[in-house]
Amino acid sequence: MSEIKVGPMRVLVTGGSGLVGKAIEHVVQQEGGKLDGEEWIFLSSKEADLVDIGQTRAVFEKYHPTHVIHLAAKVGGIYQHMKENLQFLRDNIKINDNVLDTAHKMGVTKVVSCLSSCIFPDKTSYPIDETMIHNGPPHDSNFGYSYAKRMIDVQNRAYFQQYGHRYTAVIPTNVFGPYDNFxxxxxxxxxxxxxxxxxxxxxxxxxxxxxxxxxRRQFIYSLDLGRLIIWVLRKYEETDPIILSVSEEDEVSIKEAVDMITKALDFKGEVHFDTSLSDGQMKKTASNAKLRHYLPDFTFTPLEEAIKMTCDWFVTNNDIARS
Incomplete structure (x- = not known):
């Protein structure tokens, strides 16, 4: 498939200091993911609060990106979402609208935004695919964040319809890896x-x-996701979103994941499951058939190996890890 870019790219990565941003930075700088003449800018929330339109415009005027990977979001764990759905809704709508509107006004060639598997309908048939995102309400626990993320897909379609912009979105399943919020x-x-x-x-x-x-969850290692997002930026020409995930048969239970973590950290103590606390969504199995259509040979890091590498990183970097 032909590459979209014309001449050297200047890529602005919002949320550049987070889990996925750090993974993309690693791929670009350590794995030869950067092409000649390209410039990559990894933006941290310290440099600009994207909830604020003035700060968003200022940072775009500073760097003049040709391409944007939009990862920045207000995120939290399930219990924080349950308490603050309104705040997650409002802040994320502002962030996304500011980034897309500024990209449009400054002539950015392509924006790849990052959605989340929690946007999928709560009551649905499985596996879910890209055509089913808007088929029903998301899970109650984080509906504010989920609806704000869904609106990126709506905006991408509207920008294409009105202006012909090739803005698109990726939907990763549960991401983990170095530089996560622990x-x-x-x-x-x-x-x-x-x-x-x-x-x-x-x-x-x-x-x-x-x-x-x-x-049960499909977990994707952040470095695998970083490699795939760079592929989307360079090669994927649809405005419709694409699910980035391991296969359905690679889905594991939380208990199985706990077993892998206790093994990786050599934890020999007792494990207690507190069933008085919410499980959240029981499953949200996603199909990666569309991804496999484009990249039949992409190899994901095996989960146990990726968990071990993440545990090792956390132990080694405990003083700097967000915890």
């Missing part, structure tokens, strides 16, 4: 569990896991 309250499930297990091991206490351990 905070036990606010982090995503794997990173929070890694920190919890590490603390339990050091304190000599049981590991207390929220919920039954029964929910």
């Amino acid at each position: 905070n036990i309250e606010k982090g995503h499930v794997l990173s929070a569990l890694i920190n919890k297990t590490y603390k339990a091991k050091n304190d000599g206490t049981p590991l207390n896991v929220c919920g039954s351990g029964a929910p």
Whole structure:
């Protein structure tokens, strides 16, 4: 397929200091993902608050990107989402509208935004694919964040219809890896569990896991996702979103993931599943058939290996990890 870019790209990555931004930076700088003449700018929230339109415009005027990978979002763990759905809705709508509107006004060639598997309808048939995103309401626990993310897909279609812009979006399943937020309250499930297990091991206490351990998830290692997002930026020409995920048969239960974490961290203590706490969505199995149509030979890092590398990174970088 022909490449979209004309001449050297100047790529602005919003949310550049987060989990996925750091993975893309690693691929670009350590794995030869950068082409001659290209410039990559990894923007952190310290440099601009994208909820604010003035700060968003200022940062675009500073760097004049030709392409944008939009990862920035207000995110949190399930219990924080349940308490603050309105705030997650409003802040994310502002961030996304500011980035897309500024990109449009400044003539950006392409924007690749990052959605989330939590946007999928709560009540649906499985596996879910890209055509089913808007087929029903998302799970109640984080509906604010989910609807804000869905609106990026709506805006992308509108920008294409009105202006012919090739803005698109990727939908990763549960992402984890180095530089994740390992905070036990606010982090995503794997990173929070890694920190919890590490603390339990050091304190000599049981590991207390929220919920039954029964929910099933497709986990994608952040470096695999980084490689795929760069491919989307260069090669993927649709405005319709694309699910970036391991296959359906690679889905695991939270309990299986806990077993991999305790093995990786050599935790020998007792594991207790607190069934008085919410499990959230029991499953949200996604189809990666569209991705496989384009990239039949892409190899994902095996989950156990990726969990081990993430645990090792967390232990080594415990002083700098967000926890």
